[in-house]
Amino acid sequence: MTPAAKVTLTFPDGAQRQYDKSITGLEIAKGISPSLAKRTVAMALDGELADLNDPIEADAKIELVNRDDPRALELIRHDCAHVLAEAVQSLWPGTQVTIGPVIENGFYYDFFRNEPFTPEDFAAIEKKMRELIARDKPFTKEVWDREKTKQVFRDKGEAFKVELVDAIPGTEPIKIYYQGDWFDLCRGPHMTSTGKVGNAFKLMKVAGAYWRGDSNNPMLTRIYGTAFAKQEDLDAYLKQIEEAEKRDHRKLGRELDLFHFQEEGPGVVFWHPKGWTIFQQLIAYMRRRLTGDYNEVNAPQILDKSLWETSGHWGWYRENMFAAQSAGDEAEDKRWFALKPMNCPGHVQIFKHGLKSYRDLPLRLAEFGVVHRYEPSGAMHGLMRVRGFTQDDAHIFCTEDQLAEECLKINDLILSTYADFGFTGDLTVKLSTRPEKRVGTDAMWDHAERVMATVLREIQAQNNHIKTEINPGEGAFYGPKFEYVLRDAIGRDWQCGTTQVDFNLPERFGAFYIDHDGGKKPPVMVHRAICGSMERYIGILIEHYAGNFPLWLSPVQAVVTTITSEGDEYAKQVLEQARRAGLRVEIDLRNEKINYKVREHSLAKIPALLVVGKKEAETHSVSVRRLGSDGQKVLTTAEAIAALVDEATPPDVRRMRETV
RNA sequence: GCCGCAAUAGCUCAGCUGGUAGAGCACGUCAUUCGUAAUGACGGGGUCGGGGGUUCGAGUCCCUCUUGCGGCACCA
Numbered sequence: 001m002t003p004a005a006k007v008t009l010t011f012p013d014g015a016q017r018q019y020d021k022s023i024t025g026l027e028i029a030k031g032i033s034p035s036l037a038k039r040t041v042a043m044a045l046d047g048e049l050a051d052l053n054d055p056i057e058a059d060a061k062i063e064l065v066n067r068d069d070p071r072a073l074e075l076i077r078h079d080c081a082h083v084l085a086e087a088v089q090s091l092w093p094g095t096q097v098t099i100g101p102v103i104e105n106g107f108y109y110d111f112f113r114n115e116p117f118t119p120e121d122f123a124a125i126e127k128k129m130r131e132l133i134a135r136d137k138p139f140t141k142e143v144w145d146r147e148k149t150k151q152v153f154r155d156k157g158e159a160f161k162v163e164l165v166d167a168i169p170g171t172e173p174i175k176i177y178y179q180g181d182w183f184d185l186c187r188g189p190h191m192t193s194t195g196k197v198g199n200a201f202k203l204m205k206v207a208g209a210y211w212r213g214d215s216n217n218p219m220l221t222r223i224y225g226t227a228f229a230k231q232e233d234l235d236a237y238l239k240q241i242e243e244a245e246k247r248d249h250r251k252l253g254r255e256l257d258l259f260h261f262q263e264e265g266p267g268v269v270f271w272h273p274k275g276w277t278i279f280q281q282l283i284a285y286m287r288r289r290l291t292g293d294y295n296e297v298n299a300p301q302i303l304d305k306s307l308w309e310t311s312g313h314w315g316w317y318r319e320n321m322f323a324a325q326s327a328g329d330e331a332e333d334k335r336w337f338a339l340k341p342m343n344c345p346g347h348v349q350i351f352k353h354g355l356k357s358y359r360d361l362p363l364r365l366a367e368f369g370v371v372h373r374y375e376p377s378g379a380m381h382g383l384m385r386v387r388g389f390t391q392d393d394a395h396i397f398c399t400e401d402q403l404a405e406e407c408l409k410i411n412d413l414i415l416s417t418y419a420d421f422g423f424t425g426d427l428t429v430k431l432s433t434r435p436e437k438r439v440g441t442d443a444m445w446d447h448a449e450r451v452m453a454t455v456l457r458e459i460q461a462q463n464n465h466i467k468t469e470i471n472p473g474e475g476a477f478y479g480p481k482f483e484y485v486l487r488d489a490i491g492r493d494w495q496c497g498t499t500q501v502d503f504n505l506p507e508r509f510g511a512f513y514i515d516h517d518g519g520k521k522p523p524v525m526v527h528r529a530i531c532g533s534m535e536r537y538i539g540i541l542i543e544h545y546a547g548n549f550p551l552w553l554s555p556v557q558a559v560v561t562t563i564t565s566e567g568d569e570y571a572k573q574v575l576e577q578a579r580r581a582g583l584r585v586e587i588d589l590r591n592e593k594i595n596y597k598v599r600e601h602s603l604a605k606i607p608a609l610l611v612v613g614k615k616e617a618e619t620h621s622v623s624v625r626r627l628g629s630d631g632q633k634v635l636t637t638a639e640a641i642a643a644l645v646d647e648a649t650p651p652d653v654r655r656m657r658e659t660v
Numbered sequence: 661g662c663c664g665c666a667a668u669a670g671c672u673c674a675g676c677u678g679g680u681a682g683a684g685c686a687c688g689u690c691a692u693u694c695g696u697a698a699u700g701a702c703g704g705g706g707u708c709g710g711g712g713g714u715u716c717g718a719g720u721c722c723c724u725c726u727u728g729c730g731g732c733a734c735c736a
Contacts, residue, residue: 108731116664208663215733219663222731250729254671263709263727318736342736376661376734377727385735405710476736495735564693591693599697613695625696632696 023056026192029064040064041072041191042335049075051141051189067196068229074102079139079190079197080129080227081107086182087128088117088223096218097184098160098211105237106226110209112160116221122203125223130202136608137180141188143173149185160211161185179403185293200234201227216284249542250382255604256547258555259383267380267387269535274555277584278538279390281553281650284418285369286392286530288652289413294366294394299346301370305336310508311345314338316477316542320389322372343369344502344527347395348509351523356513361523362398362406368534369393383539384494397513397523400447407455407499409481410528414484414497415463417530420651421541422550426487428467431456432474439478440503448481448501448524456482478504486540494540496532501525547605548627554584557608558644560622561588561597563613570617574610574637581641585610602627608644 005021009028019028025043028051029036042052044613045060049071056062059459065072071125081100088111100109111117146165153161164185165174177186179194191197204224207303211217228234244249253259258275261268273281290296302324308314313321322339338347347365356363372388381383396406411429418427431452434445453470460468475481484497502525506512512520522577531537541553551557560575562568568589594611601609609625611632616622622640635643649657 118664145733205730206664209732210662213733215662219732221663261728266727313736320734320736373735378661378663378732380728478736561696562693563695566693593692593694593699594696595694596698597696599731602697609696611696615695622697630696 001590007056008059009056010060012061012063014411019056021057024055025050025052025062026065028056028062036064039066040497041067041196042189044071047476049189051139052192053141054189067191067198069618072191073229075189075191076197076229077102077107077227079194080201080225081109082139082177082179082184082190083129083132083184083194083197083204084125084223084225085111085184086179087125089182091124091128091452094157096158096160099164102185106204106224108222108224110220110222112211112218112220116208117168117206117223119203119206126201126203130199133197133199133242135180136193137178138193139190140178141190142176142178143508144176146170146174149174149176153185189290197227198229200229200231201225202234202238206589244543247543247546248382249384249539252542252547255603256555258542261382263336266377267375268305269383269386269387269388275538276548277555278541278553279534282531282534282538283392284415285652286368288650289417289530290366290394294364296366296368297347297350298367299340299343299350299364299369300329302337302339303345305338307349308338308347311348311505313341313345313506317341320374322374339372340369341371341373343367343371343391343393344395344505344525345509348505348511348525351395351397351506351510352511356523358399358513358515358521361513362396362402363523364394365394366392366394383535383542384592386533386535389536391529392531392534393527393529396526396528397511398526399470399521400524403448403501403524403526404451404455404527408458410499410526411455411459414463414499414530415466418484418486418496422544424487425465427465428457428469428485428493429456430469430471430474430483430485432471432481432483434475434480435473435477437477438475444503445480448503452480452482452501476500478502494536496537496540497530498528498532500527502527549605549607551607551644552650554607554648556586556604556606557584557648558608558610559586559588559601560610560612561594561601563594565589565591566614567612571612574612574622577637578610578641578644581645583641583644610640615618 006018007021008016008018010016025040029040040052042065043054044063044065045056047061049065065075067300069074078101081102084107085097085100088109092113092115094113096112098110098112100107117226125199146168150162150165153159153165168174175186175188176183177188177190202225204226207220207222207224208219211220226234226237228237232548253275256274257272258278260270262270265321287296288561304425305314305323308321321341324337324339325335326333346369347367351363368390370388370390375385375387380387392608396410398406417428418424433449438445456468456470459466479501481498481500483495485493487493506522506525512522515521541549549555558578558658560571560578562571571587571589575585575587588601590597598609605627607627607628609632610622611625612622616634619636620638621634621636623634624631624640
């Protein structure tokens, strides 16, 4: 008789032990101590989470995962999704289940049911879920035959599950997880029983979602939830959401009187004086950053349809364009014009004007271009997604040899710009490569992708806080691109900067330069934006700073105000002096108590309050109260103004001064 | 665009099962001249998002459009 086969397992402390092959994690845990077995909810084999009841068939590093392990959070959430599904099906028999994955901060489960769920149903569902958790049924796994599985789900009327089985590759086993009588098709792993889910869960919202993410498919009802190991963690998470909502740019935009939207202009912004000041500061900043390298231009807002036919937009992108005609009745002038959705065709026209030599390259044309795009109605979101916006756009016309250097130069500009606004973490650079539908030869794509992959490695090497990703097949039809993605205060990702190589447009418009050999060559065109959309970038800034802008961006940098009307004359002098020093200052001489005025300007997030009374008037000083601190400091007026002027120096200007 | 929800004074919101619109803040007037987060009194302000319907009667019920919100899809 041959001895039973053995497996060698390595524990986290380095200890190695031999066990009979096919031993389960649970048996191992029990062998160590019953209390350990009780605490353990899953195991990790060579770092991969697995069911505790899985037989171990090969040598591995093993870790027993208890419920407090960060890795168990994923399991808690996934198990919670299963409990949610059982609860829903037990409350509303006939509801079809589909999928229920773990996502960042929680999980969801998609259901198909003729009657939609509403948040009012949550209480009943959560109650049922608590019952199922209290029942504490073990999760048990079975591997089923593919055809049997389909038949079972077909008999249950679970058409979506049948489709899911079909989507599982033939090489993979069909796994079914039971929790009591209820079972679901699932890849796993799961914890040992429903009781391990605990009670720190909450259903968050309902939403519609297309089956398999395709808008041609039926719409399902998605229930979002979240779950944590401990109630404190759940409470902290809910608190964090609440805090994030307080800095929502739409709310702050109204409270700080920055901008508004109204019914007649869906997706287009009315910028108020304060918001527009921020906008102008931002543009001034970008303009300074372009000095020396770029030439700023301005191309028309509307152009004849024929130009957009040449560019390809009329064919590819017409659904998203606004078109305009003369509104008069004269029949002879009924040309169609389109509002520009992009600035590139305009810039190509400028490039084409006059013969260009290779000596002129790289030629960098920049524009704060206002573009209009007919975005789907459901896509609009405050300043983040609008139908009319300003791009800090530029197009670089260069040779293929210059491409890498230009991409790196743009990268430097983008990263240093973000750093100037305090975005030093949570930044992802994505390289999107050739899609199936594309123009240009494979040789061109090979070259560009090679160059850009090198640039991406360089970016990664120089900046260890930046995440890089490759999105295969996600490039534009005209060339590969980099996308720079910032994360906002509510944890949403927004694409800001972009660098896009374009093999298409110069040729479509017949743009060329004269090369060394006297021959005509189409230039490589690079589209790039730093902020992307100024509107969106300001939206992100509002949330990033929670409305407390640094002094250089603040619409109103200081308010001069008085204790009593005795100080009025002196306050006016202080105002005059501060304005002459270049500060954006306002004055508040209202006959109100100082408490009242302090409160009001603090709520308006005015960074500095310069309070003057009799004492200050006599000593040519001001009492400076800074936003966020509850004390004040008396300085001479000249000192106070000088300090504010220094602080209000934009970061790029300060850098320039320091390097000179 | 799709699913769901919502729209009442400048803002935040109340208005139960249909019976003729209310609060706080803001705004205006007057009084108050006050030392760092709300002084008091009085007053003005709404065709209840638009249109249609049911009803003796609609802010309230139904239909529709518009806009917004939460997601999904989209973001060349």
